[in-house]
Amino acid sequence: DSGVTQTPKHLITATGQRVTLRCSPRSGDLSVYWYQQSLDQGLQFLIQYYNGEERAKGNILERFSAQQFPDLHSELNLSSLELGDSALYFCASSASGSPLEQYFGPGTRLTVT
Amino acid sequence: GDSVTQMEGPVTLSEEAFLTINCTYTATGYPSLFWYVQYPGEGLQLLLKATKADDKGSNKGFEATYRKETTSFHLEKGSVQVSDSAVYFCALISSGGYQKVTFGTGTKLQVIP
Numbered sequence: 344d345s346g347v348t349q350t351p352k353h354l355i356t357a358t359g360q361r362v363t364l365r366c367s368p369r370s371g372d373l374s375v376y377w378y379q380q381s382l383d384q385g386l387q388f389l390i391q392y393y394n395g396e397e398r399a400k401g402n403i404l405e406r407f408s409a410q411q412f413p414d415l416h417s418e419l420n421l422s423s424l425e426l427g428d429s430a431l432y433f434c435a436s437s438a439s440g441s442p443l444e445q446y447f448g449p450g451t452r453l454t455v456t
Numbered sequence: 457g458d459s460v461t462q463m464e465g466p467v468t469l470s471e472e473a474f475l476t477i478n479c480t481y482t483a484t485g486y487p488s489l490f491w492y493v494q495y496p497g498e499g500l501q502l503l504l505k506a507t508k509a510d511d512k513g514s515n516k517g518f519e520a521t522y523r524k525e526t527t528s529f530h531l532e533k534g535s536v537q538v539s540d541s542a543v544y545f546c547a548l549i550s551s552g553g554y555q556k557v558t559f560g561t562g563t564k565l566q567v568i569p
Contacts, residue, residue, distance in 0.1 A: 347499070385562065391556075441555050443507075443555070446502075
């Protein structure tokens with residue numbers, strides 16, 4: 344158990360809908376990272392938050408957004424969902440702003456039908 | 457941009473066989489290199505890392521040496537077990553600017569008794 348929790352574990356929704364994925368980092372970790380793992384794109388970095396502020400951006404679509412709250416949990420919002428958004432979404436956390444030592448959550452499997 | 461190339465899987469080995477999973481990278485500067493392991497239904501776990509040239513990372517019998525001259529970080533284990541069956545990801549974190557993680561496509565290892 345990495346100490347990073349993600350909810351829900353599974354999510355099934357229809358095209359065009361909007362969903363919110365939630366991540367709670369390990370106790371004391373200030374950074375949260377979001378990743379997308381799909382069969383065709385592999386594992387891709389989406390975005391990083393550090394102590395409430397956006398720190399780094401990867402291949403995140405404009406339809407996706409994230410935020411980190413004062414209690415340090417984070418939410419990833421995915422809107423206008425398309426079939427191709429079906430994937431595993433992982434959250435990771437680290438103590439500092441650097442991803443050199445990050446711990447991954449178990450992931451949320453999103454299925455868009 | 458940064459990239460990581462891993463050997464295609466799946467790799468199927470008998471128990472106690474020698475394992476090598478090749479990984480080469482392209483990056484500017486002096487990246488840090490990592491191997492992550494993903495067991496079925498779980499998130500990624502850091503297996504080992506090396507932060508400078510000629511460093512050897514090791515953990516649970518796995519080893520990898522940071523070779524700057526060949527831009528490689530091949531994963532090896534002398535005697536694999538059935539419990540090593542998983543997907544292995546090579547990754548790098550660039551040294552300059554925002555430290556984003558770039559992952560390889562993953563190599564599935566199946567160890568048969």
